[in-house]
Amino acid sequence: MKRPISLEILKELPTSQARAGVIHTPHGDIKTPAFIAVATKATTKGLGSFMYEDMGIQAVIANAYHLYLTPGEKTVEKGGGVGKFMSFQGPTMTDSGGFQVFSLGEGFGKKVSKVSVEEKPREAAIAVFDEDIATSHGKLAIVDDEGVSFTSHHDGSLHRFTPERSMEIQHALGADIIFAFDECTSPTADHAYQKEAMDRTHRWAKRSLAAHRQDIDANAKQGIYGIIQGGRYPDLRIESAHELADMDFDGYGIGGSFSKQDILGILEKVNTELPKEKPRHLLGIGEPEDMFIGVAAGIDTFDCVLPTRNGRNATVYTFGGKTSLERALNIDDQGPIDRECDCFVCKRYSRSYIRHLFKSGEMLGGVLASAHNMRFLTRLVENIRQSILDDSFESYRDAFLSAYMRQQAK
Amino acid sequence: MKRPISLEILKELPTSQARAGVIHTPHGDIKTPAFIAVATKATTKGLGSFMYEDMGIQAVIANAYHLYLTPGEKTVEKGGGVGKFMSFQGPTMTDSGGFQVFSLGEGFGKKVSKVSVEEKPREAAIAVFDEDIATSHGKLAIVDDEGVSFTSHHDGSLHRFTPERSMEIQHALGADIIFAFDECTSPTADHAYQKEAMDRTHRWAKRSLAAHRQDIDANAKQGIYGIIQGGRYPDLRIESAHELADMDFDGYGIGGSFSKQDILGILEKVNTELPKEKPRHLLGIGEPEDMFIGVAAGIDTFDCVLPTRNGRNATVYTFGGKTSLERALNIDDQGPIDRECDCFVCKRYSRSYIRHLFKSGEMLGGVLASAHNMRFLTRLVENIRQSILDDSFESYRDAFLSAYMRQQAK
Numbered sequence: 066m067k068r069p070i071s072l073e074i075l076k077e078l079p080t081s082q083a084r085a086g087v088i089h090t091p092h093g094d095i096k097t098p099a100f101i102a103v104a105t106k107a108t109t110k111g112l113g114s115f116m117y118e119d120m121g122i123q124a125v126i127a128n129a130y131h132l133y134l135t136p137g138e139k140t141v142e143k144g145g146g147v148g149k150f151m152s153f154q155g156p157t158m159t160d161s162g163g164f165q166v167f168s169l170g171e172g173f174g175k176k177v178s179k180v181s182v183e184e185k186p187r188e189a190a191i192a193v194f195d196e197d198i199a200t201s202h203g204k205l206a207i208v209d210d211e212g213v214s215f216t217s218h219h220d221g222s223l224h225r226f227t228p229e230r231s232m233e234i235q236h237a238l239g240a241d242i243i244f245a246f247d248e249c250t251s252p253t254a255d256h257a258y259q260k261e262a263m264d265r266t267h268r269w270a271k272r273s274l275a276a277h278r279q280d281i282d283a284n285a286k287q288g289i290y291g292i293i294q295g296g297r298y299p300d301l302r303i304e305s306a307h308e309l310a311d312m313d314f315d316g317y318g319i320g321g322s323f324s325k326q327d328i329l330g331i332l333e334k335v336n337t338e339l340p341k342e343k344p345r346h347l348l349g350i351g352e353p354e355d356m357f358i359g360v361a362a363g364i365d366t367f368d369c370v371l372p373t374r375n376g377r378n379a380t381v382y383t384f385g386g387k388t389s390l391e392r393a394l395n396i397d398d399q400g401p402i403d404r405e406c407d408c409f410v411c412k413r414y415s416r417s418y419i420r421h422l423f424k425s426g427e428m429l430g431g432v433l434a435s436a437h438n439m440r441f442l443t444r445l446v447e448n449i450r451q452s453i454l455d456d457s458f459e460s461y462r463d464a465f466l467s468a469y470m471r472q473q474a475k
Numbered sequence: 476m477k478r479p480i481s482l483e484i485l486k487e488l489p490t491s492q493a494r495a496g497v498i499h500t501p502h503g504d505i506k507t508p509a510f511i512a513v514a515t516k517a518t519t520k521g522l523g524s525f526m527y528e529d530m531g532i533q534a535v536i537a538n539a540y541h542l543y544l545t546p547g548e549k550t551v552e553k554g555g556g557v558g559k560f561m562s563f564q565g566p567t568m569t570d571s572g573g574f575q576v577f578s579l580g581e582g583f584g585k586k587v588s589k590v591s592v593e594e595k596p597r598e599a600a601i602a603v604f605d606e607d608i609a610t611s612h613g614k615l616a617i618v619d620d621e622g623v624s625f626t627s628h629h630d631g632s633l634h635r636f637t638p639e640r641s642m643e644i645q646h647a648l649g650a651d652i653i654f655a656f657d658e659c660t661s662p663t664a665d666h667a668y669q670k671e672a673m674d675r676t677h678r679w680a681k682r683s684l685a686a687h688r689q690d691i692d693a694n695a696k697q698g699i700y701g702i703i704q705g706g707r708y709p710d711l712r713i714e715s716a717h718e719l720a721d722m723d724f725d726g727y728g729i730g731g732s733f734s735k736q737d738i739l740g741i742l743e744k745v746n747t748e749l750p751k752e753k754p755r756h757l758l759g760i761g762e763p764e765d766m767f768i769g770v771a772a773g774i775d776t777f778d779c780v781l782p783t784r785n786g787r788n789a790t791v792y793t794f795g796g797k798t799s800l801e802r803a804l805n806i807d808d809q810g811p812i813d814r815e816c817d818c819f820v821c822k823r824y825s826r827s828y829i830r831h832l833f834k835s836g837e838m839l840g841g842v843l844a845s846a847h848n849m850r851f852l853t854r855l856v857e858n859i860r861q862s863i864l865d866d867s868f869e870s871y872r873d874a875f876l877s878a879y880m881r882q883q884a885k
Contacts, residue, residue: 108832108839115823136806136831143807144827152823396546397553409525413562417554421546422518428838429518 070242070288070315072097072344072365076454082336082363085453088316088344090156090241091286092148095124097344097365098450100351100442101158103373106131107141107151110373111428111435114153119409120436121443124155126368129234129243130162130226134217138237146239157240158368160348161231161273163292164320166206166215167249208248210265228272236283244318245273247292252324259296266294267308274312288315290346293335297327306338319364320348325355332362339363353382353445353469357462360449372442376435379423382442386469390434395420408440480652480698480725482507482754482775486864492746492773495863498726498754500534500566500651501696502558507754507775508860510761510852511536511568513783517551517561520783521838521845524563529819530846531853534565536778539644539653540572540636544627548647556649567650568778570758571641571683573702574730576616576625577659618658620675638682646693654728655683657702662734669706676704677718684722698725700756703745707737716748726754729774735760742772749773763792763855763879767872770859782852786845789833792852796879800844805830818850 074086088095095101102109102117104125112120127147132138144150148157206215212227231246247266250259270291277289291314295301309317317339319332328350336345344365351359351369359367375381379390383403390402401411402419410419410433422430445465452461484496498505505511512519512527514535522530537557542548554560558567616625622637641656657676660669680701687699701724705711719727727749729742738760746755754775761769761779769777785791789800793813800812811821812829820829820843832840855875862871 106831106835106837107828108835108837111838113839113842115819131835135835136827140807140827140831144809144825150825150828150831152828397550399554413525415554415560417546417550418517418560418562421516421550421560425516425518425541425545427516427518428521428841429523431838432523432842 068288068315069286070344072316072342074342078453078456078458080459081361082333083360083453083458084363084365085450086344086365088156088365090124090288092154092156092241093123095156095366096447096450098356098360098446098453099123099366100356100446101126101346101366101368102439102443103368103370104147104151104153105370106135107147109435109439110370111377111432112373112439114151116436117153117155120440121447122155122439123443124157124366125151125153126158126160127151127238127240128162128165129159129231129238130165132159132238133162133234134219134224138234142237142239148240156242158242158346159235159238159240159244160318161235161244161246161292162226163213163231163244163247164249164348166213166226167208208262208265210268212246212269213248228269229276232273232276232280232283236277236280236287240287242288242290242316243277244320245270245289245291245314247294247320249320250294250296252297252327254296256298256301259294259298259301263294263296263301263305266292267305270309270312270314274314278313290314290316290318290344292318292320292348294320297324299331299334302328302331302335303338306335310339314343316344316346318346318348325350329355329358329362332359332364336363351442353442354466356442356446356449357466360446360453360458361462367446369442372438373435376433376438377431379420379430379434381434382438384465384468386471390416390420390430391423392420402434402437403441406437406441407444408437410434410437410440478698478725479696480754482726482752484752488863488866488868490869491771492743493770493863493868494773494775495860496754496775498566498775500698502564502566502651503533505534505566505776506857506860508766508770508856508863509533509776510766510856511756511776511778512849512853513778513780514557514561514563515780516541516545517557519845519849520780521787521842522783522849524561526846527563527565530850531857532565532849533853534567534776535561535563536568536570537561537648537650538572538575539569539641539648540575542569542648543572543644544629544634548644552647552649558650566652568652568756569645569648569650569654570728571645571654571656571702572636573623573641573654573657574659574758576623576636577618618672618675620678622656623658638679639686642683642686642690642693646687646690646697650697652698652700652726653687654730655680655699655701655724657704657730659730660704660706662707662737664706666708666711669704669708669711673704673706673711673715676702677715680719680722680724684724688723700724700726700728700754702728702730702758704730707734709741709744712738712741712745713748716745720749724753726756728756728758730758735765739765739768739772742769742774746773761852763852764876766852766856766859767876770856770863770868771872777856779852782848783845786843786848787841789830789840789844791844792848794875794878796881800826800830800840801833802830812844812847813851816847816851817854818847820844820847820850 077084105128228246235243250262291309293305295305346366351367395416398416452458487494512532515538638656645653660672701719703715705715756776761777805826808826862868
């Protein structure tokens with residue numbers, strides 16, 4: 066049976082693992098390398114899907130955890146799945162929500178709690194939850210070998226995810242590409258715990274895959290990616306890639322809590338372990354300089370919240386580097402954010418005007434800066450893709466980075 | 476010399492003062508009756524000018540007071556005037572800022588202070604300002620016969636507007652239609668004070684007009700509207716219209732602080748006093764039911780912040796009445812906000828999705844609801860205009876209001 070997700074490689078470079086291709090999905094093609102727009106709650110912050118085409122957005126990645134909590138996966142399903150729900154015709158992905166579940170514990174300065182497998186996880190979770198709710202709520206995720214119990218960050222209510230439940234939710238959400246449920250550790254966790262969590266993630270990967278393949282309908286319409294873990298330890302990352310490569314996933318995500326430096330350095334080795342013919346997605350990383358490293362290491366797709374987060378804070382990407390529109394030198398600057406940019410914001414609006422919007426607290430400022438940033442990144446990967454096809458990847462990279470990073474250093 | 480602003484009347488109804496026409500401006504025509512989008516700080520809240528065409532927005536009204544404070548009229552002038560600054564090609568207006576200056580006093584629950592003409596206004600203003608700043612700032616406007624001194628709501632700095640200064644600012648802002656500087660009284664002010672303020676507004680109207688006509692360049696490019704005051708008193712409103720009608724304005728605004736009921740009831744009489752051949756703008760009023768009353772009384776253009784303010788609060792207009800998208804019945808409603816609406820929001824997005832955006836605190840919710848509301852109102856006046864041209868105004872009004880108000884009553 067033909068799989069719903071497949072990668073067609075158009076060109077591979079001899080000097081690195083860089084490659085250009087096309088990911089075929091039931092909702093159309095993704096030309097790779099590609100930047101995937103983050104749409105956590107079925108919306109890219111500040112940007113409507115009616116603007117996607119102008120921004121060169123090919124595909125989006127939503128989040129199963131967030132959509133499960135609100136509006137609920139059943140509501141999204143009734144709306145035709147995450148793509149139709151948000152009125153986007155193109156390819157969609159959903160992250161499993163592992164990262165978000167576990168960051169509940171981290172996000173508020175607490176470590177994720179871990180109970181031993183001997184304890185009954187549900188009861189243990191309730192016990193801890195009850196102790197905790199007197200002062201606060203939504204802080205705790207408790208992992209056991211079966212899955213994870215967590216409190217909603219909305220209302221403190223108790224929930225439980227298992228690999229099987231995550232698949233069920235992601236089937237209802239109906240994205241073209243779904244992700245296995247993984248345990249996302251703290252970036253500071255030691256080798257022993259990272260190893261334990263990674264092994265559990267591999268067992269969950271098998272269960273996620275099995276649950277997905279068993280659902281004939283979902284399996285025919287959705288592809289599933291396994292997620293490589295292992296924290297900041299190269300040996301674990303390589304082991305994780307090696308083990309997951311043996312499982313019949315349709316593609317791979319490289320995820321987890323890590324510092325960018327750690328993960329970028331071992332991407333090449335990780336990708337060497339992975340089957341060439343399957344697409345590879347780098348979760349949560351996608352600033353300009355990162356994408357060149359990722360592409361050279363064999364990454365096909367990226368996602369990152371920074372274009373919109375930066376945009377809401379008036380920070381914009383330009384081919385000359387990142388800069389803040391709030392700087393005084395923009396007060397009467399009639400030029401666009403970036404003279405080389407082809408986005409509708411740069412075609413229409415001056416730095417002077419957008420600075421005024423930020424200074425006046427008008428939300429349009431964040432919308433315009435986010436839209437520009439998004440187009441900047443989608444265009445950058447379009448250029449990277451073309452440079453691979455033209456055999457000029459290294460020279461394009463060097464020229465881009467020398468202009469871009471010089472400004473950063475200022 | 477041909478004036479930059481002129482009204483061409485295409486049709487007048489025999490049964491009321493309703494009329495359909497075209498206002499010619501240097502930046503294009505406004506088909507009237509028309510709803511003018513509010514763009515106080517050179518942006519319609521949440522909506523970019525790149526969306527205006529889709530929303531049927533013909534013209535916008537910005538505010539001289541706000542743009543004077545930030546980014547400053549010189550910055551807008553360097554950006555090519557308010558239209559070019561915000562990347563809008565069509566006709567623009569600027570309100571003089573009288574309302575905003577005076578509402579500084581009102582807005583925080585304090586009456587506008589009034590000093591007698593014998594006092595030196597500038598010194599008096601500083602004295603009161605100094606007393607006041609210990610606890611708060613930005614609260615006070617002090618009017619004298621020459622003009623008004625006020626503190627910025629941004630930083631408490633002291634400023635002064637006179638009719639001449641208002642013209643200078645509005646010339647720099649460069650809108651096609653500017654407004655005379657007026658004193659805007661409290662709606663609760665008594666007849667004696669309203670009369671005094673109205674008389675002063677008439678003197679200021681003369682000075683505004685003179686200052687405008689003397690600037691040969693501005694006079695060739697911008698038209699000026701006088702503003703009819705008189706609060707809630709019909710005798711004063713009629714007197715104000717009568718007096719201003721004798722001045723050579725290019726059009727008239729009907730303004731001031733008032734309750735909607737008061738002003739709508741005397742519009743007919745006010746407009747009877749005004750020269751037929753000049754356009755009439757009703758400042759700050761423009762909900763569906765008001766526009767029918769206004770049009771029947773001879774109003775050509777309306778502006779109102781409610782479509783976007785309501786939109787940000789999830790309240791939307793439909794041909795069946797106003798409703799909140801947050802209502803539970805919308806949870807799984809796959810239909811558009813309004814099945815009869817032609818806006819891009821109704822073409823693309825479901826109530827279920829937009830409700831989810833509001834419930835998730837995503838700004839796109841407010842953007843979409845505001846865009847829909849804006850198009851709802853521009854389309855409603857387009858329909859009203861057509862009904863005048865077709866001699867079916869009264870029947871269209873009755874049919875619309877019977878559906879619209881029935882729902883409201885629920």
